[in-house]
Amino acid sequence: MKKKLIGGISLSPPLKALKEKLKIHQQEVHSFEPNMVFIPLVQHIGTPAEPIVAIGDQVKQGQVIAETDAFVSAKIHASVSGKVLDITDWPDAGNQTTQAIIIENDFNYANDFRSTSFAWQQADNSFIKQKIQQAGIAGKGGATFPTHVKFAIKDSQSIDTLVLNGSECEPFLRSDALLMQNNAEKIIEGARIARKLLNDPAIVISIEDDKPLSIAAMKEAASPYSFIRVEEVPTVYPVGGEKQLVELLLDREVPIGKLTADVGVVLMNVATTFALYEAVCWDKPLIDRYTTVTGDVGEPQVVRSPIGTLAGELIDFAGRFQGAPSKVIMGGPMMGRTVNTLRVPTTKSTNGILVFNEENDWLFTENPCIRCNKCVEACPMRLMPMSIDQYFRAGDFDKCEELLADACINCGACTFVCPARRNLAATISDAKNKVIALKKEAAQHA
Numbered sequence: 001m002k003k004k005l006i007g008g009i010s011l012s013p014p015l016k017a018l019k020e021k022l023k024i025h026q027q028e029v030h031s032f033e034p035n036m037v038f039i040p041l042v043q044h045i046g047t048p049a050e051p052i053v054a055i056g057d058q059v060k061q062g063q064v065i066a067e068t069d070a071f072v073s074a075k076i077h078a079s080v081s082g083k084v085l086d087i088t089d090w091p092d093a094g095n096q097t098t099q100a101i102i103i104e105n106d107f108n109y110a111n112d113f114r115s116t117s118f119a120w121q122q123a124d125n126s127f128i129k130q131k132i133q134q135a136g137i138a139g140k141g142g143a144t145f146p147t148h149v150k151f152a153i154k155d156s157q158s159i160d161t162l163v164l165n166g167s168e169c170e171p172f173l174r175s176d177a178l179l180m181q182n183n184a185e186k187i188i189e190g191a192r193i194a195r196k197l198l199n200d201p202a203i204v205i206s207i208e209d210d211k212p213l214s215i216a217a218m219k220e221a222a223s224p225y226s227f228i229r230v231e232e233v234p235t236v237y238p239v240g241g242e243k244q245l246v247e248l249l250l251d252r253e254v255p256i257g258k259l260t261a262d263v264g265v266v267l268m269n270v271a272t273t274f275a276l277y278e279a280v281c282w283d284k285p286l287i288d289r290y291t292t293v294t295g296d297v298g299e300p301q302v303v304r305s306p307i308g309t310l311a312g313e314l315i316d317f318a319g320r321f322q323g324a325p326s327k328v329i330m331g332g333p334m335m336g337r338t339v340n341t342l343r344v345p346t347t348k349s350t351n352g353i354l355v356f357n358e359e360n361d362w363l364f365t366e367n368p369c370i371r372c373n374k375c376v377e378a379c380p381m382r383l384m385p386m387s388i389d390q391y392f393r394a395g396d397f398d399k400c401e402e403l404l405a406d407a408c409i410n411c412g413a414c415t416f417v418c419p420a421r422r423n424l425a426a427t428i429s430d431a432k433n434k435v436i437a438l439k440k441e442a443a444q445h446a
């Protein structure tokens, strides 16, 4: 019998109704090509990339336009062909600014992608890893960890399982579900490439049980391979969290402060695996992605667009705002960030854009805590979100450390269940960063 997820949430009746309202009925994925792209130089965990093109340069689609020598970093590529118009500070999803390269699309699609698929089966692993690094792939599920780093396994780690995470990170998002329906064989080929790099572990693909079409497509594509199994997991948030998934699928606990590789498991999101397939087989870097655009728009849908497309343009493409615009979230309802301008561009990890009008943004207005304990019950890391939130807002960072704020996995389940609609995940994420910074500072002075 499968273990149940510790903590986590099933949607309440009003949220189920909202999920039904936001349901994407279109099975087709439309492509949108903007006139200009605004490509941020910070799209991954690690060292930010530095521009290597100049204003006025003509670039090909897929050409490297920013990079560093650091290992934990990811190259940035032109997502369209055309002319570099500017390199300047531009709004980002954190309501700050980040340097971005602005390219005018000439719609010529000039690129150096392969015309026949690369025979990776005979290739040297180090050569394949170089291709992945060259393609600038970073986790597309939201983690933004550079993918080539995942294959740098330490001697102390022995990987016996590769988990392909097809559990959509957040409610309301359909990007990965449609990607699996449309590209199951390519994702399986990407998984087989990753398996080769990890010395042939078993592959387990997890998909939530409310996605029967994705499950069927992936089962069929995986059927020739005895080392792959597809597992249905419950539709409970955050079942797609790395540590939660390893516990649920393999009954292995990942201790706080350790990585899944320390317990023999590498996880990759299905969209990241698809990007790996495109990079290795076709020399196509990570330059586009599926993004769910839903909420109070005319035609909620999943859109394929180049990285660097503005949120406002994708909202217009999906049928424009319906009602008075009130809230726009880059990402999903759990971990996404409310943005204060529609000029925020998509990045490698933008899996969704949620739009709410005045009638429906009730989810996001804060009230005082009523001590109901629901956030504690929902927390998959067994933390006390309401207390960390309270102490952080009071500036008591020692208490935040005592309450293990740095163990938070930023899943957002606490925010979602809170009847007072307190923005717990955001404050706890800030508390976590503060505690980590204070610990580092203390270690330096020790």
Ligand code: SF4
Pocket (backbone or CB within 6 Å): 378, 379, 380, 381, 382, 383, 384, 385, 407, 408, 409, 410, 411, 412, 413, 414, 415, 424, 425, 428
């Ligand atoms: S405290 Fe962190 S880990 Fe716990 S539910 Fe909230 S966001 Fe998730």
Ligand code: SF4
Pocket (backbone or CB within 6 Å): 368, 369, 370, 371, 372, 373, 374, 375, 376, 385, 386, 417, 418, 419, 420, 421, 422, 424
């Ligand atoms: S769920 Fe919200 S209202 Fe309930 S204890 Fe947690 S913070 Fe307070």
